[in-house]
Amino acid sequence: MTRKLDGQRLVIATHNAGKLREISALLAPYGIECLSAGQLGLPEPEETGTTFAQNALLKAHAAAKAAQLPALADDSGLSVTALGGRPGVYTADWAERQWFEGDPGRDWYMAMGKVEGLLAQQGAEVDRSCWFSCTLAIAWPEGDEAVYEGRVNGAFCWPPRGTMGFGYDPAFIPEGHDQSFAELPLAEKQRISHRADAFAKLVAEQFGA
Template sequence: MTRKLGGGSLVIATHNAGKLKEIGALLDPYGVKCLSAGSLGLPEPAETGKSFAENALIKARAAAEASGLAALADDSGLSVDALDGRPGVYTADWAERQWFEGNPGRDWYMAMGKVEGMLQQIGPDADRSAAFHCVLALAWPDGEYAVYEGKCAGSLTWPPRGTLGFGYDPVFIPAGHDETFAEIGPEAKHAISHRADAFAKLVADQFGG
């Protein structure tokens, strides 16, 4: 049986204030106080895994071992059927600018264009099925862990549509909808997203709700 979190402090293995706020709001009703790895001065481990689950566990275990507290990490990305699951764990890397492309940072339009270009190379009948994945990993300092996997299936469109999302949202149409993630708005997106799916599984397992 999976160990239960209960109340108390939980380290969120991120240096992103926005992600800490989002996860903290989801766990606040269960009496969990969230601290970020960044606020504790914990280093960011190299994400060397070959799957979302491996990378999430790398981050969660590193934060748990360094802090002595339970830790939660997530890893997420887009998989495209016709591209053999790519970009997958390299979802963010596909948006990284090279040294000759300007200032450091991520260019998501470039990343979306890369996916579209590869589909165009396959031809007009290319399978546009895709899915967003999110894996949440809980780890305790003694090595025990739990993993929760969420998924939102859909298809890709071009050109990008909408301004409400981020990443690949403007080209992803969730199954059963006509609008992209970037058109339906954050509240509607949260109800059906891969992250919502993973969190629902975590909450059901950890808090029985």
């Protein structure tokens, strides 16, 4: 039987402000106060897993142990059909770290450009179908854990469109829509996203009757 969250404070094992905003909004209806690993000054563990689940669990356990609070980690990525599922679990690695005003960040435009470059090499008729995967892992300081997985299908577009969202959002058009994730209102993105799919499963198990 999966352990349930029985407190109101949850560490979100991320230093990404965009992820923190989305996750906090999704958990707000359940009275959960979200604190990020960045706000708590927790280090980012090296992501050595070869699957989304392995990396999510690694981050969740590290944050839970360091903060002595339950922790939620998200490991997500973009998989492109014509690239054999790449970048997949290495999605963030395709966005090389840069330095902006003294703070480390990732160059997501560079990452999207790498995907487009590889697709362009295959010709104008290349299959642009792709999907976002999201794995959510909850870990408790005592070592208990739970995993929830979600997915949304779509197509890779170029050039990137929109100014909202983060990561590869400007280059991803979800199935059934004509706007990118970075063009859609946040409420609509949260309704259909891979993260929303995973969260629906988390909520059903953690907060369901």
